Amino acid sequence: MSGTTLFGLCGAALVGLGLYGLICHPGVLRKILAFNLIGSGVFLLFGVIAKRGGGALAAAGAGVDGDPVPQALVITGLVVAFAATAIAVALLLRLVELGGRDTLEDEAPRRAPPPPGRRS
Amino acid sequence: MSPAWLADVLALGGDLLVVPLMLPVGGLLLGLVLGGRHLARVALALMVLGLAAALAVAAAVLQAGAPLHYELGGWSAPLGVGLKADGLSAVLLLISALVVLAVGIYAQRPFGVAPGTAETRSSLAFWMLLLGVWAGLNTVALGQDLFTLFVALELLTFSAVPLVALDGRAETLTAALRYLLFALLGSVLYLLGAVLFYGTFGTLDIALLATAIRGADPLPPALLAAASLMTVGLLAKTALFPLHLWLPPAHAGAPPAASAVLSALVVKGSFFLIVRIWFDLMPMLLTTTAAQILGALGVAAILYGGLLALRQARLKLLVAYSTLAQLGYLFLVFPLAAASEAAGSVDVLTGGMLQLVSHALAKAGMFLAAGLIAASLGQDQISALGGIARAMPITVLAFGLGGLALVGLEPSGAYLAKSLLDGPAAAGGQWWWGLAMSVGGLLTAAYLIRVFYHALAGFQLPPSLKRRPARYQELIALALALGALLLGLLPTELLGLVEIGRTGVELGGLR
Numbered sequence: 001m002s003g004t005t006l007f008g009l010c011g012a013a014l015v016g017l018g019l020y021g022l023i024c025h026p027g028v029l030r031k032i033l034a035f036n037l038i039g040s041g042v043f044l045l046f047g048v049i050a051k052r053g054g055g056a057l058a059a060a061g062a063g064v065d066g067d068p069v070p071q072a073l074v075i076t077g078l079v080v081a082f083a084a085t086a087i088a089v090a091l092l093l094r095l096v097e098l099g100g101r102d103t104l105e106d107e108a109p110r111r112a113p114p115p116p117g118r119r120s
Numbered sequence: 121m122s123p124a125w126l127a128d129v130l131a132l133g134g135d136l137l138v139v140p141l142m143l144p145v146g147g148l149l150l151g152l153v154l155g156g157r158h159l160a161r162v163a164l165a166l167m168v169l170g171l172a173a174a175l176a177v178a179a180a181v182l183q184a185g186a187p188l189h190y191e192l193g194g195w196s197a198p199l200g201v202g203l204k205a206d207g208l209s210a211v212l213l214l215i216s217a218l219v220v221l222a223v224g225i226y227a228q229r230p231f232g233v234a235p236g237t238a239e240t241r242s243s244l245a246f247w248m249l250l251l252g253v254w255a256g257l258n259t260v261a262l263g264q265d266l267f268t269l270f271v272a273l274e275l276l277t278f279s280a281v282p283l284v285a286l287d288g289r290a291e292t293l294t295a296a297l298r299y300l301l302f303a304l305l306g307s308v309l310y311l312l313g314a315v316l317f318y319g320t321f322g323t324l325d326i327a328l329l330a331t332a333i334r335g336a337d338p339l340p341p342a343l344l345a346a347a348s349l350m351t352v353g354l355l356a357k358t359a360l361f362p363l364h365l366w367l368p369p370a371h372a373g374a375p376p377a378a379s380a381v382l383s384a385l386v387v388k389g390s391f392f393l394i395v396r397i398w399f400d401l402m403p404m405l406l407t408t409t410a411a412q413i414l415g416a417l418g419v420a421a422i423l424y425g426g427l428l429a430l431r432q433a434r435l436k437l438l439v440a441y442s443t444l445a446q447l448g449y450l451f452l453v454f455p456l457a458a459a460s461e462a463a464g465s466v467d468v469l470t471g472g473m474l475q476l477v478s479h480a481l482a483k484a485g486m487f488l489a490a491g492l493i494a495a496s497l498g499q500d501q502i503s504a505l506g507g508i509a510r511a512m513p514i515t516v517l518a519f520g521l522g523g524l525a526l527v528g529l530e531p532s533g534a535y536l537a538k539s540l541l542d543g544p545a546a547a548g549g550q551w552w553w554g555l556a557m558s559v560g561g562l563l564t565a566a567y568l569i570r571v572f573y574h575a576l577a578g579f580q581l582p583p584s585l586k587r588r589p590a591r592y593q594e595l596i597a598l599a600l601a602l603g604a605l606l607l608g609l610l611p612t613e614l615l616g617l618v619e620i621g622r623t624g625v626e627l628g629g630l631r
Contacts (some may be wrong), residue, residue, distance in 0.1 A: 015312065022305055031301055038308045042315060049319040070318065073267055077311060080274045084304050087278060091285060091297045099290040104298050 014041030134190040139173040144255035156244030160232040167221040174217035178210040187621040206621025212261040227377040252279030283378040295369035309353030316346035357390035361421035371440040376491020384484040411454040418451030419556040426563025435500040459548030471540030478533025485600030486522035492589040505574040518597035523568040525604035533607025
């Protein structure tokens with residue numbers, strides 16, 4: 001098994017694990033972590049494709065060994081995933097502060113909500 | 121006929137495309153310096169300029185009869201990133217500028233900072249996020265590269281999600297988080313699809329990819345995987361049944377000005393990308409069962425959204441479920457385009473875009489009107505609307521006209537859209553799509569009649585209003601609804617805008 005195949009399979013496994021977590025875990029923090037796991041899988045796939053070569057460089061006739069374009073894309077992707085995680089965590093923290101909940105289930109809050117005075 | 125300066129502007133051609141991107145992003149940067157106190161006015165000025173820029177782009181596309189191109193830094197694909205405005209882009213630019221401007225005027229009251237009062241955090245946040253949504257939409261319209269479109273989609277999502285939770289109550293925070301989680305799953309699936317496209321064809325530029333895909337025989341399996349991943353990801357962001365769970369609480373819980381933008385524009389951004397992928401990138405795949413599945417999901421959304429809207433007790437939730445149903449109509453475009461000959465598929469796409477524009481105008485008007493009613497009464501239970509038509513006649517008229525436009529009465533854009541879609545459905549022997557549209561129209565009429573019944577019932581005294589809406593807010597909602605209702609009177613040359621850039625070459629693979 002070549003290195004690229006191995007890393008490609010790892011990427012696929014990470015995406016699968018993350019997808020499972022995102023759909024099946026009730027806790028929002030776990031869902032956010034699962035999203036990051038899927039993201040890592042996708043970025044690994046970017047790396048594999050960069051290592052495999054071809055792509056834009058080959059299309060431009062400038063050689064086939066390694067491809068810098070996916071690496072540039074991964075950097076942007078990382079920034080976007082980081083920003084997404086930051087927004088999600090900020091919303092979650094505020095939600096926990098307000099209602100003591102850390103899931104999106106429709107059931108009653110797990111812990112007793114704070115007295116109404118604190119809400120305003 | 122046309123003055124010299126207009127000819128000069130139109131002669132700019134591709135350089136015009138930079139303006140719709142610069143205006144909202146410039147506003148975002150200015151906002152950090154100016155703060156919420158001045159941003160309300162500056163954003164409004166930018167939105168007027170933005171509408172002018174969108175009109176200029178549309179006029180230039182219409183005049184040239186061909187797409188406009190702009191290459192960033194002079195680098196052409198595959199190494200560079202290009203912008204392109206074809207007819208579809210021009211339509212999206214125009215409707216975004218129009219709705220954003222209307223919402224910008226409406227929101228001067230709830231989110232403006234009156235002289236002598238303290239600035240609130242939500243006013244700065246609202247205007248920044250509104251500009252962010254607008255920037256994202258314009259980039260979605262002009263981007264010609266799957267990765268640029270990914271970034272545009274994220275800009276759109278990250279601006280739209282906090283708009284939901286602007287008032288910071290626990291239930292809107294929950295709605296925003298649920299929206300964000302669905303949207304993030306959508307983004308990551310889209311990105312995975314983009315990687316597979318790059319890995320298979322070595323480029324992300326839509327035109328180059330389309331050429332490569334047309335030349336590929338047999339189609340590589342990675343292409344099918346990439347297409348389905350991207351489509352499912354975008355469906356989660358568009359809230360097509362059964363990935364719709366996040367939409368009703370998010371759209372109903374947001375402040376009315378935000379709901380209008382979310383419902384009218386934000387979900388359309390991801391729909392627009394699905395159209396780009398299927399019609400521009402791989403039209404030959406439209407004939408497969410994938411298009412039928414998209415259409416079937418659309419029908420399910422029409423029926424499910426309509427039935428649930430009938431059962432809602434709150435006005436804003438009813439409008440939100442109605443959005444679910446109306447989004448379903450958009451997805452009928454895919455099976456109908458596949459069913460018709462190449463020439464008819466342009467008609468279908470025109471019908472789809474017309475439905476998009478019509479729903480955007482009508483729904484923005486209805487959400488603004490529902491927001492005014494809710495703010496005036498202090499609540500929005502439908503059963504407690506008695507006499508409201510006497511207290512706020514203009515607002516109720518705006519809601520009603522928007523509703524008529526949704527049902528698809530004669531001069532409305534939705535009527536024209538449905539007749540454009542009905543033709544190919546009948547000609548292709550696929551009558552069931554037409555039936556679904558008719559049943560959807562009946563359901564729409566049913567849930568709106570329920571609202572009218574309560575709003576107009578009896579001659580009881582008008583309820584005492586907590587707070588009268590400003591007259592200009594009522595008129596903005598009315599203008600949007602009237603726009604949707606009169607859209608069907610547009611001259612045919614303007615409808616031809618959608619066809620620009622769709623040549624026989626791109627549709628060649630259809631049959």
